[in-house]
Amino acid sequence: MTMSSFVELEGVAKRWNGQLGVENISLDIPEGSFTALLGPSGCGKSTTLRLLAGLELADEGKILIDGKDVTTSAASDRNLSMVFQSYALFPHLSVAENVIFGLKVRRVPKKERQIKQHKALEITGLLGYEDRKPGELSGGQRQRVALARAIVAGQRLCLMDEPLSNLDAKLRNSVRKDIKKLQRDLGITVVYVTHDQTEAMSMADTVVLMKDGHIQQVGAPEELYNRPSNTFVAEFVGAPPMALIDSSGLNGFGEGKTIGIRAENIEIVPKGTGRLRCSVNECEFLGSETLIGLNYTGASGLCVLKPGLSKMPEGEEVDINFNDENLHVFDDAGDRLVKR
Amino acid sequence: MSAHVNLERRRQAIYGWLLLSPAALLLTVFAFYPSIATLWSSMFSRGTRRNPSEFIAGGNYADLFADPTFWLVVKNNLFYAAITIPVSIIIALSMALWANSKISARGFVRTAYFTPTVLPMIAAANLWLFFYTPGLGVLDQIGNFFGLPSVNWLGQPETALWAIIIVTIWKEAGFFMIFYLAALQTISADLKEAADIEGTSRWTYTRRIVLPLLMPTTLFIAVNAMINSVKLIDHLFILTKGGPSDASKLILYYIWEMAFAFFDAPHAAAMTILVIVVLGVVAAIQFFYLDKRTHYQ
Numbered sequence: 001m002t003m004s005s006f007v008e009l010e011g012v013a014k015r016w017n018g019q020l021g022v023e024n025i026s027l028d029i030p031e032g033s034f035t036a037l038l039g040p041s042g043c044g045k046s047t048t049l050r051l052l053a054g055l056e057l058a059d060e061g062k063i064l065i066d067g068k069d070v071t072t073s074a075a076s077d078r079n080l081s082m083v084f085q086s087y088a089l090f091p092h093l094s095v096a097e098n099v100i101f102g103l104k105v106r107r108v109p110k111k112e113r114q115i116k117q118h119k120a121l122e123i124t125g126l127l128g129y130e131d132r133k134p135g136e137l138s139g140g141q142r143q144r145v146a147l148a149r150a151i152v153a154g155q156r157l158c159l160m161d162e163p164l165s166n167l168d169a170k171l172r173n174s175v176r177k178d179i180k181k182l183q184r185d186l187g188i189t190v191v192y193v194t195h196d197q198t199e200a201m202s203m204a205d206t207v208v209l210m211k212d213g214h215i216q217q218v219g220a221p222e223e224l225y226n227r228p229s230n231t232f233v234a235e236f237v238g239a240p241p242m243a244l245i246d247s248s249g250l251n252g253f254g255e256g257k258t259i260g261i262r263a264e265n266i267e268i269v270p271k272g273t274g275r276l277r278c279s280v281n282e283c284e285f286l287g288s289e290t291l292i293g294l295n296y297t298g299a300s301g302l303c304v305l306k307p308g309l310s311k312m313p314e315g316e317e318v319d320i321n322f323n324d325e326n327l328h329v330f331d332d333a334g335d336r337l338v339k340r
Numbered sequence: 341m342s343a344h345v346n347l348e349r350r351r352q353a354i355y356g357w358l359l360l361s362p363a364a365l366l367l368t369v370f371a372f373y374p375s376i377a378t379l380w381s382s383m384f385s386r387g388t389r390r391n392p393s394e395f396i397a398g399g400n401y402a403d404l405f406a407d408p409t410f411w412l413v414v415k416n417n418l419f420y421a422a423i424t425i426p427v428s429i430i431i432a433l434s435m436a437l438w439a440n441s442k443i444s445a446r447g448f449v450r451t452a453y454f455t456p457t458v459l460p461m462i463a464a465a466n467l468w469l470f471f472y473t474p475g476l477g478v479l480d481q482i483g484n485f486f487g488l489p490s491v492n493w494l495g496q497p498e499t500a501l502w503a504i505i506i507v508t509i510w511k512e513a514g515f516f517m518i519f520y521l522a523a524l525q526t527i528s529a530d531l532k533e534a535a536d537i538e539g540t541s542r543w544t545y546t547r548r549i550v551l552p553l554l555m556p557t558t559l560f561i562a563v564n565a566m567i568n569s570v571k572l573i574d575h576l577f578i579l580t581k582g583g584p585s586d587a588s589k590l591i592l593y594y595i596w597e598m599a600f601a602f603f604d605a606p607h608a609a610a611m612t613i614l615v616i617v618v619l620g621v622v623a624a625i626q627f628f629y630l631d632k633r634t635h636y637q
Binding site for chain 2: 053054055074075076077080081082084086088090091092101102105106149153
C-alpha cells in the first residue's frame with residue numbers, strides 16, 4: 001500500500017518503577033483508518049492510548065503524528081481529541097458549554113463556535129439538549145456529548161478509551177454503528193481501546209491484539225480470525241474461541257504441538273466414522289444454533305455448532321470429524337507453524 | 341380494609357414523630373427555649389434592690405443604639421469579619437490546591453497546615469502572646485535584627501485588632517483547607533486530562549472547572565467562617581481583653597462582659613438577640629441566593 005502512515009509508534013516502551021507497562025510497541029496507522037487496541041484488562045492497551053495522547057510520556061521509542069515527532073510534546077500540541085471511558089464531562093457545565101469548552105479555551109470566535117456546536121450536536125442527535133447538565137442525561141446521551149466534544153474541534157485523530165463500556169448491551173450495539181458511521185463520514189482516524197472482541201472485530205479496519213504489554217498480532221479482523229499468529233490470539237478472538245488440542249491426542253501430527261480448530265469446522269458424524277470420540281459436557285441454546293461443548297483428553301474449548309435447537313444429553317458419546325485444511329498448527333511455544 | 345389502612349397511616353405518623361423527637365427535644369432545650377427566654381428577658385429592665393425589674397419593651401435596645409461602645413464594637417466586628425472571612429478562605433483554597441498537587445512531603449505539608457486547628461485556641465493565643473510581646477517576642481526580635489524599633493502589637497489601638505485578625509486567620513485557614521482538600525479529592529482526574537487535551541492552561545482549568553466544582557464547599561465554609569467571626573473570641577481573653585480602649589473588642593466579648601463583668605443581663609440579652617437576627621438573615625441570604633448559583637453533584 002502506498003498510503004503513508006498518519007500515526008507511527010516506533011519501539012515505544014513505558015515502565016512504572018521498573019515494572020512492565022508496555023514494551024516495544026511499533027504500529028503504523030494510516031490516515032482515515034479505524035484501529036482497535038484489543039486485549040484483556042491490564043494488557044497495556046489503555047497505556048498505549050495514553051502514551052499516544054500525551055497523558056503519559058514514553059520511556060523509550062518515538063511517536064509520530066502526521067509526520068511530526070510528538071514523543072515529548074504536551075497533549076494539547078498533538079492535535080487530537082479523546083473520548084474517555086468515564087466521558088469526563090464537566091458536571092457543572094451544560095451540554096453546549098461542555099461541547100465548546102475546548103473552542104473557548106482556544107479563543108475561537110463566538111460565531112464560529114455556534115456553527116460548530118450546532119453541527120456537532122446535530123451529528124450526535126443532541127439538538128434540544130443544549131441547556132441540560134450531564135447529570136440530567138442518560139448514559140447514552142452523555143456518551144454522545146463526549147463524542148460531540150471530541151468531534152467539534154475537527155481534529156483528524158480521535159482516541160477513544162473504552163467509550164462503550166458504561167452502556168448496556170443493546171445501546172452498545174447501536175452506538176457502535178453510530179461511531180463507525182461518524183468515523184467514515186468525517187474521514188477521521190480513530191484509535192479505539194476495547195476489551196470486547198466483538199466491538200473490535202465489527203468496527204475496526206485493523207485490530208491490534210495485546211497481552212502483558214506486548215503486541216501479539218496486528219491485522220484485519222478476518223486475518224486475526226483466520227490466521228491467528230499464536231495460541232493466545234486463537235483463544236481470544238472469536239466466539240466461541242478456537243479449540244486447542246494437544247497434538248499427541250491426534251494422529252499424524254507428532255508430539256509437542258498444539259492444534260487449533262474452530263467450532264464451525266467441526267461436524268458430528270455417525271459413530272465409528274469420526275476422527276475423535278468425545279463426550280458432551282454442556283449444551284447452550286443460542287437461538288439460531290446450539291453450542292455443544294465436548295470433552296476430550298488434551299483438548300480445551302472443544303465445541304461444535306448445530307443449527308436450531310438440538311440439545312444433546314450430557315455425557316453422551318459422539319464422534320466428530322474435521323478437515324486437515326481447517327486446522328491451525330502451533331509449535332510448543334504457542335506460535336503458528338503453518339503459514340497459509 | 342379501610343380500618344387497616346387507617347391503622348397503618350397512624351403507625352407511620354407515630355414513627356415520624358418518634359424519629360423527629362430526639363432532635364426536636366434537643367433543639368427545644370438548647371436552642372428554641374433559650375432564644376425565646378433571651379428575647380423575653382431582653383425586654384425587662386435590670387432589677388436592683390431599689391428598682392425591681394419591670395417590662396420596658398424596647399428600652400434596652402434603645403440604650404444599646406445610644407451606646408457609642410456598642411457601635412464601636414459592631415464596627416470592630418464587621419471589620420474583623422470582612423477581613424477574616426475572605427482572607428482565610430483564599431488562604432485555605434491556595435493551600436489546598438498546593439497540598440493537593442504533586443509535591444514532595446505532601447503528608448508533612450498537610451499536617452503542618454492542620455496543626456493550628458488541632459491546637460486549642462487558648463493555647464494558640466498563649467503562643468501568639470509570645471510572638472507579639474514587645475522586647476521578648478519573636479516578631480520584635482526579628483525586627484530588632486533588621487534594626488526596626490520595638491512595636492507593642494497588642495498594646496496600641498491601631499494594631500491590636502489586626503493582631504487578633506491574624507491569629508484568627510492562622511487558626512481558621514488550616515481547618516477550612518481540610519474541607520477544600522476533601523472536595524478536591526472528589527474531582528475526577530479525568531477532567532484534568534480532558535482539559536489538558538484541549539490545551540487548557542492551569543489557571544483556566546482552576547477558574548472554569550475547579551472553582552465552580554468547589555462552590556458547595558465554599559458556601560459551607562463561608563457560612564462557618566461567618567459564624568466563627570462572631571463566635572471565636574477565646575483569644576481575646578488571653579491577648580487583649582478587648583483593649584486597648586475597646587480597639588479590639590468584638591461583639592460576643594462585649595456580651596460576655598455585659599453579662600458577667602457588669603452583671604447587666606438584660607442588655608446582654610438584647611445584644612444576643614440582635615446577633616441572632618443578623619446571623620439568621622445573613623445565613624438565609626447565603627443559602628437562598630448562593631444555593632441557586634451552586635452546582636451540587
